[in-house]
Amino acid sequence: MIDMSLIFGKLTLDAIPHDPVALGGVIFMLIMGALTVCALTYFKLWKWLWDEYLTSLDPKKIGVMYIAVAVVMLLRGLVDASMIRLQQAISVGNDPGYLAPEHFQQIFSAHGTIMIFFVAMPIMFGLINLVMPLQIGARDVAFPFLNSVSFYLFVAGAALVNLSLVLGEFSTAGWLSYPPLSELQFSPGVGVDYWIWALQIGGFGSLFSGINFIATIIKMRAPGMTLMRMPIFTWTVLTSMILVVFAFPILTATLAMLAADRTLGMHFFTTDFGGNVMMYVNLIWAWGHPEVYILVLPGFGVFSEIVPVFSQKRLFGYTSMVLATCAITFFSFIVWVHHFFTMGAGAAVNAFFGIMTMIIAIPTGVKIFNWLFTMFRGRVVFSSMMHWFLGFVASFTLGGMSGVLLSIPAADFELHNSLFLVAHFHNMIISGVLFGYFAGIAYWFPKIFGFKLNETWGIRAFWCWIIGFFVAFIPLYILGIMGATRRLDHYDPSLGWQPLFIVAGVGVCILILGAMCQVIQIYVSIRDRKENIAGPDPWNGRTLEWSVPSPAPFYNFARIPTVFGRDAYWNMKQAAGIKLEAPARTLRDAALFERSEFAGARNVLAGAQPYEDIELPKNTPFGLYLGAASFLFGFGVIWHMYWLVPLALVIGIGLVIARTFDEDTEEHFGAAEIERLDKAYI
Amino acid sequence: MNLRMKNYLKALLVILFGCFFVWLLWYLVRDSNIAILQPKGAVALEERNIILIATGLMLGIVIPVFALTAIIAWRYRATNDTAKYLPNWEHSATEEFIWWAVPCVVIVILASIAWKSSRELDPFRPLPGNNEVIEVVALDWKWLFIYPKENIATINYVEIPAGVPIEFRVTSDAPMNSFWIPQLGGQIYAMSGMVTQVHLIADEPGTYAGSSANISGKGFAGMRFAAKAVTPDEFARWASSTEAMPDILDGAAYTELLRPSTYDAVRYYGHVQSGLFSKIFSQYDATMQMSMDD
Numbered sequence: 001m002i003d004m005s006l007i008f009g010k011l012t013l014d015a016i017p018h019d020p021v022a023l024g025g026v027i028f029m030l031i032m033g034a035l036t037v038c039a040l041t042y043f044k045l046w047k048w049l050w051d052e053y054l055t056s057l058d059p060k061k062i063g064v065m066y067i068a069v070a071v072v073m074l075l076r077g078l079v080d081a082s083m084i085r086l087q088q089a090i091s092v093g094n095d096p097g098y099l100a101p102e103h104f105q106q107i108f109s110a111h112g113t114i115m116i117f118f119v120a121m122p123i124m125f126g127l128i129n130l131v132m133p134l135q136i137g138a139r140d141v142a143f144p145f146l147n148s149v150s151f152y153l154f155v156a157g158a159a160l161v162n163l164s165l166v167l168g169e170f171s172t173a174g175w176l177s178y179p180p181l182s183e184l185q186f187s188p189g190v191g192v193d194y195w196i197w198a199l200q201i202g203g204f205g206s207l208f209s210g211i212n213f214i215a216t217i218i219k220m221r222a223p224g225m226t227l228m229r230m231p232i233f234t235w236t237v238l239t240s241m242i243l244v245v246f247a248f249p250i251l252t253a254t255l256a257m258l259a260a261d262r263t264l265g266m267h268f269f270t271t272d273f274g275g276n277v278m279m280y281v282n283l284i285w286a287w288g289h290p291e292v293y294i295l296v297l298p299g300f301g302v303f304s305e306i307v308p309v310f311s312q313k314r315l316f317g318y319t320s321m322v323l324a325t326c327a328i329t330f331f332s333f334i335v336w337v338h339h340f341f342t343m344g345a346g347a348a349v350n351a352f353f354g355i356m357t358m359i360i361a362i363p364t365g366v367k368i369f370n371w372l373f374t375m376f377r378g379r380v381v382f383s384s385m386m387h388w389f390l391g392f393v394a395s396f397t398l399g400g401m402s403g404v405l406l407s408i409p410a411a412d413f414e415l416h417n418s419l420f421l422v423a424h425f426h427n428m429i430i431s432g433v434l435f436g437y438f439a440g441i442a443y444w445f446p447k448i449f450g451f452k453l454n455e456t457w458g459i460r461a462f463w464c465w466i467i468g469f470f471v472a473f474i475p476l477y478i479l480g481i482m483g484a485t486r487r488l489d490h491y492d493p494s495l496g497w498q499p500l501f502i503v504a505g506v507g508v509c510i511l512i513l514g515a516m517c518q519v520i521q522i523y524v525s526i527r528d529r530k531e532n533i534a535g536p537d538p539w540n541g542r543t544l545e546w547s548v549p550s551p552a553p554f555y556n557f558a559r560i561p562t563v564f565g566r567d568a569y570w571n572m573k574q575a576a577g578i579k580l581e582a583p584a585r586t587l588r589d590a591a592l593f594e595r596s597e598f599a600g601a602r603n604v605l606a607g608a609q610p611y612e613d614i615e616l617p618k619n620t621p622f623g624l625y626l627g628a629a630s631f632l633f634g635f636g637v638i639w640h641m642y643w644l645v646p647l648a649l650v651i652g653i654g655l656v657i658a659r660t661f662d663e664d665t666e667e668h669f670g671a672a673e674i675e676r677l678d679k680a681y682i
Numbered sequence: 683m684n685l686r687m688k689n690y691l692k693a694l695l696v697i698l699f700g701c702f703f704v705w706l707l708w709y710l711v712r713d714s715n716i717a718i719l720q721p722k723g724a725v726a727l728e729e730r731n732i733i734l735i736a737t738g739l740m741l742g743i744v745i746p747v748f749a750l751t752a753i754i755a756w757r758y759r760a761t762n763d764t765a766k767y768l769p770n771w772e773h774s775a776t777e778e779f780i781w782w783a784v785p786c787v788v789i790v791i792l793a794s795i796a797w798k799s800s801r802e803l804d805p806f807r808p809l810p811g812n813n814e815v816i817e818v819v820a821l822d823w824k825w826l827f828i829y830p831k832e833n834i835a836t837i838n839y840v841e842i843p844a845g846v847p848i849e850f851r852v853t854s855d856a857p858m859n860s861f862w863i864p865q866l867g868g869q870i871y872a873m874s875g876m877v878t879q880v881h882l883i884a885d886e887p888g889t890y891a892g893s894s895a896n897i898s899g900k901g902f903a904g905m906r907f908a909a910k911a912v913t914p915d916e917f918a919r920w921a922s923s924t925e926a927m928p929d930i931l932d933g934a935a936y937t938e939l940l941r942p943s944t945y946d947a948v949r950y951y952g953h954v955q956s957g958l959f960s961k962i963f964s965q966y967d968a969t970m971q972m973s974m975d976d
Contacts, residue, residue: 101900174897180874181857181899271874274968277858278873311758314772342860343871344806344878351800355793362785368747369781372754377768379760393751401740404792410799411733413868414718414726417860417895471703478707483717483864485895490903495891496714503710583767585760
């Protein structure tokens with residue numbers, strides 16, 4: 001009789017979930033997967049998908065794939081959120097709710113992990129891929145192949161998180177898995193291993209992206225685009241990626257140590273043999289705090305693009321904005337202790353980190369004032385993107401207030417780990433990150449696909465999100481003040497918390513309605529794409545991405561523009577004679593500018609430059625293969641399949657070596673062909 | 683209906699909904715205990731005051747920002763041809779100085795509050811007066827309270843004399859937890875191998891809810907306990923009646939307690955093996971473990 005554990009490691013048939021709720025999730029996921037495969041086969045789209053997207057090294061295509069995967073994960077994260085809310089609304093007194101505690105804990109751990117790593121991060125990387133090269137007048141990113149590898153490492157991580165639904169379990173230790181709870185002694189199952197390896201693999205992708213985008217911004221800007229002429233979105237990308245490069249290695253090292261504890265029997269963070277949990281808590285937050293700024297800075301960047309365009313006015317206080325961004329970047333690295341004032345550091349340490357935290361409120365406040373004064377004496381067109389911005393101001397300011405409150409150690413002792421804290425960080429992330437990214441997607445959508453998103457459904461989605469946000473999270477603020485701690489699967493009716501939990505549950509329903517509006521928005525927009533065709537410059541934009549046709553051609557710029565100031569494209573349009581005395585009154589007006597003025601402005605931009613030969617990277621499936629090998633590696637470690645781990649490693653290293661021997665990675669386009677393609681757009 | 687009327691109607695709807703929502707929340711909590719706003723001890727009172735003062739200070743900036751946002755958005759809407767339009771106006775040293783400076787001033791005030799209160803309300807700092815010491819152990823998934831002076835112990839229940847400063851010495855023999863009685867003051871983490879302290883006081887008799895604020899596994903939600911403050915005389919009587927309880931907390935009984943259990947009922951131990959608490963936290967001392975290993 002062969003010992004099956006040699007082949008399958010810890011994996012047995014018991015790993016398939018038995019309880020009806022989890023099984024329902026599995027079946028739903030399998031059905032959706034099967035439907036997708038059938039649809040692709042039926043419409044004969046596999047080849048198209050392979051050639052146009054999966055193997056593409058075009059950052060615009062990679063960006064679209066990032067966002068597509070993130071949207072699927074967002075829907076899963078929202079389902080998790082509603083399951084948490086339902087449990088907490090009904091699990092009172094004698095009613096144990098519909099979820100066992102372990103299952104409930106898996107759900108909130110998955111919710112946090114998914115929303116940060118597999119929704120917010122990929123939407124951010126997606127937006128950067130779509131926009132940043134276009135904004136700086138570049139044809140590509142610095143390392144196109146590495147970009148594809150980053151994407152597939154992220155996909156491998158996301159696949160591991162989803163696989164934990166089908167095989168085994170997910171972590172029950174919260175989204176940051178504090179030891180010793182996350183150690184083998186207290187979490188013997190594979191849940192924490194899934195968490196570790198999903199993040200570890202995805203985290204490498206993030207680090208590679210960080211390096212890639214920094215190199216792109218530093219080295220590949222168009223002539224004349226000095227740092228202080230860069231669009232603010234690009235500035236925020238630069239600072240955010242600097243944070244990635246400094247912070248993610250800490251995460252990698254921390255996860256590696258936790259994995260060594262669990263898999264190799266080491267004692268970095270165990271309770272015994274000299275392990276120190278406080279070291280883990282420090283390290284994870286030394287990454288974790290910069291992480292939230294990694295996410296929110298590009299959100300600020302999006303607003304810094306949108307507000308001037310829809311106020312039809314220059315961004316107010318550009319230098320202030322850059323300074324504020326850099327200040328936030330710097331301070332975000334010296335505040336991590338505010339996540340654990342209650343761990344018992346001395347008064348001086350707590351006070352120092354508390355005050356550093358408050359200081360971040362200053363540059364953030366300056367940004368808000370600068371945006372408001374961009375609107376001041378402007379002509380504000382209330383597009384859906386401006387709705388997101390105003391909603392952001394209304395809720396982010398509130399969240400900033402609760403944040404400063406939490407930064408006072410003496411107040412934090414009472415509010416820490418309560419639902420007040422949960423309300424605070426959702427407040428910041430939903431308004432700063434999600435609203436920002438939603439606005440960014442609507443804003444740049446026409447540049448990528450050549451048609452606009454439906455505004456009516458966009459605005460409906462906005463109202464659901466903003467109302468849903470307040471209905472879902474104001475009760476949590478109050479619950480926190482009533483002494484309700486986070487992550488409770490059950491509580492006593494005498495506390496009087498249930499009505500508020502029910503209101504919060506209604507709030508989540510409204511938020512889901514908002515997400516549904518967005519799904520409908522995408523459907524309606526695709527259905528009516530003929531009526532919503534966008535020209536190169538549908539919003540009367542100011543930055544270089546609006547100077548190229550929509551959808552942007554694969555080479556981005558037929559001729560690399562020369563930049564003479566901030567708002568490069570706006571200056572060119574002015575030079576081409578657009579009347580500033582007659583600003584647009586509606587979105588439709590704004591779009592009227594695009595056709596007539598486009599050709600003239602673009603010629604001014606490109607000057608008398610001749611067309612030149614272009615080299616662009618060829619498609620390659622190696623990124624996808626590497627992602628698959630990483631997935632197998634993670635799967636092998638999680639289930640202790642000791643034959644699979646070295647095999648996957650060898651395959652991975654072999655793939656990298658094989659790729660280095662491929663010398664035919666560039667595709668050549670002659671100047672004449674580029675000229676022909678370019679003229680065809682006019 | 684023209685566009686203008688429609689906009690007014692929308693604004694009215696939003697305001698009405700906001701008012702309804704605020705009323706609803708008030709209605710739902712009107713009879714409940716708002717723990718942090720209803721402190722029952724000097725520490726919790728100080729902490730609540732800081733929360734209120736800081737909130738008030740920040741509202742001084744936030745409310746004008748809200749008003750400014752609404753006014754600017756309305757006044758400079760694209761369809762309003764009468765408002766001034768300066769498309770190239772992008773910088774004003776005075777104005778930018780104001781909004782760098784005003785938040786700075788507020789933050790300086792808040793920072794001084796933070797600095798001062800971090801010292802005064804440091805959980806490790808003893809309160810004036812004679813302390814009653816209570817040792818707290820977080821277990822899977824229950825709280826063990828040991829009274830070293832009285833040599834008694836309880837599970838998931840702690841009785842304290844009102845008006846007397848209490849020094850809670852907190853450790854864990856399980857995953858990390860956080861020891862929290864909101865109406866008496868802030869929380870402190872409970873970690874194995876370490877002893878943290880939180881000094882609290884109850885100003886008046888009453889029963890206050892306590893819990894663990896940090897996820898520690900399956901039974902975490904059940905780690906609730908009542909903290910009952912009574913007059914010192916009553917406390918003395920309670921202690922001596924507990925001493926008469928038959929159960930003894932010795933090594934064997936403690937091993938029994940280490941077995942994970944959820945939603946444990948209150949229990950009393952009339953006698954505690956001496957030095958049990960220091961044994962609990964020092965068992966994780968690495969140097970001792972190494973020598974035991976040899």
